[in-house]
Amino acid sequence: MLKFYYHPSPNPAKVALFLEESGLPYDMVPVDTARGEQHSAAYRAINPNGKTPALVDGDAVVFDSTAILLYLAVRHGQFLPENKPEVRSQMYSWLMFIATGIGPFSGQAVHFQHFAPEPKDYALNRYMFEARRHWQLIDDHLATRTWMVNDEYTIVDMALWGWARALPFVFGESGWTDYPNVKRFFDAVNARPAAQRAEALKDAHKFKLEYDQETLDALYPQNVGVAA
Numbered sequence: 381m382l383k384f385y386y387h388p389s390p391n392p393a394k395v396a397l398f399l400e401e402s403g404l405p406y407d408m409v410p411v412d413t414a415r416g417e418q419h420s421a422a423y424r425a426i427n428p429n430g431k432t433p434a435l436v437d438g439d440a441v442v443f444d445s446t447a448i449l450l451y452l453a454v455r456h457g458q459f460l461p462e463n464k465p466e467v468r469s470q471m472y473s474w475l476m477f478i479a480t481g482i483g484p485f486s487g488q489a490v491h492f493q494h495f496a497p498e499p500k501d502y503a504l505n506r507y508m509f510e511a512r513r514h515w516q517l518i519d520d521h522l523a524t525r526t527w528m529v530n531d532e533y534t535i536v537d538m539a540l541w542g543w544a545r546a547l548p549f550v551f552g553e554s555g556w557t558d559y560p561n562v563k564r565f566f567d568a569v570n571a572r573p574a575a576q577r578a579e580a581l582k583d584a585h586k587f588k589l590e591y592d593q594e595t596l597d598a599l600y601p602q603n604v605g606v607a608a
């Protein structure tokens with residue numbers, strides 16, 4: 381049985397969606413990052429990066445959401461687009477754009493809006509600017525197609541859905557009106573029963589929701605011991 385190390389946040393959500401779409405049996409193992417469980421030695425033996433998600437498939441251990449999506453898609457021959465160089469090249473490009481652009485920059489935009497200590501104007505401006513630029517690129521791409529690559533529903537759409545869920549946290553409610561094609565895409569994925577099951581996974585464990593000092597220390601260890 382697959383072991384899926386999960387927290388209800390954008391990167392694990394991508395993998396939850398794949399698992400629910402594929403119907404592969406799995407055990408969800410909660411990693412409560414607000415309690416610092418990602419830093420335990422046992423979890424770091426699985427994911428040396430100390431972040432969620434991770435996957436254990438027998439002797440195979442995979443960490444990083446994009447690696448897990450590719451691993452599962454290749455292993456099971458599911459949710460990959462047509463096997464033509466001109467199509468697969470697009471799959472790799474958009475997957476990596478989401479992994480290295482959308483995710484980290486949107487994540488930092490949220491961090492600097494809500495959690496970073498002052499002074500933060502320069503960083504906030506930088507990450508908001510880049511996040512807007514990245515999402516505009518996706519919105520433009522989706523203006524003429526339903527799905528990201530070759531108009532097939534693939535792991536690229538799953539990767540994007542993980543972060544589209546977070547759009548209101550990045551931009552406030554204007555996120556949906558400013559990026560209408562992303563909203564249309566988001567609604568289309570949400571209409572899939574697998575997306576609803578993937579979203580419901582957050583209720584399968586009592587994850588800590590409070591942003592108290594323990595949470596802040598677990599998520600932003602660089603601030604521990606630094607006077608505010």
Ligand SMILES: N[C@@H](CCC(=O)N[C@@H](CS)C(=O)NCC(=O)O)C(=O)O
Pocket residue numbers: 387389390391392413418430431432433443444445446598599
């Ligand atoms: N590149 C990694 C990023 C993983 C990541 O940042 N995960 C977040 C949740 S979306 C996390 O575990 N955060 C807890 C922490 O930073 O301590 C991936 O795609 O899996």
